[in-house]
Amino acid sequence: MRADLTNAAWRKSSHSDNGSNACLxxxxxxxxxxxxxxxxxxxxxxxxxxxxxxxxxxxxxKS
Incomplete structure (x- = not known):
């Protein structure tokens, strides 16, 4: 991948456990x-x- 991700807005799923930081x-x-x-x-x-x-x-x- 050659895209510049310097200013990428990264997000986690709203279903992730925000306390563990163990997600994508x-x-x-x-x-x-x-x-x-x-x-x-x-x-x-x-x-x-x-x-x-x-x-x-x-x-x-989702299914």
Whole structure:
């Protein structure tokens, strides 16, 4: 992934446990991809998930 994520607005799920900080964060607004990272150590590499795959994943979780 070559997108500049310096000013990315990272967010966690509203269903995450805010006390443990043990969840994933995603950044919105990056064309064609959803960057995903570990909230416990944000220095680790970001995993770029194709936007269509992320949408399928979220739809599956909702069903």
């Amino acid at each position: 964060e995603v950044a919105d607004g990056i064309a064609g991809v959803v960057p995903v990272r570990d909230s416990k150590d944000t220095r680790l590499p970001v995993i770029p998930v194709p936007a269509h795959a992320w949408a399928t994943f979220i739809d599956h979780l």
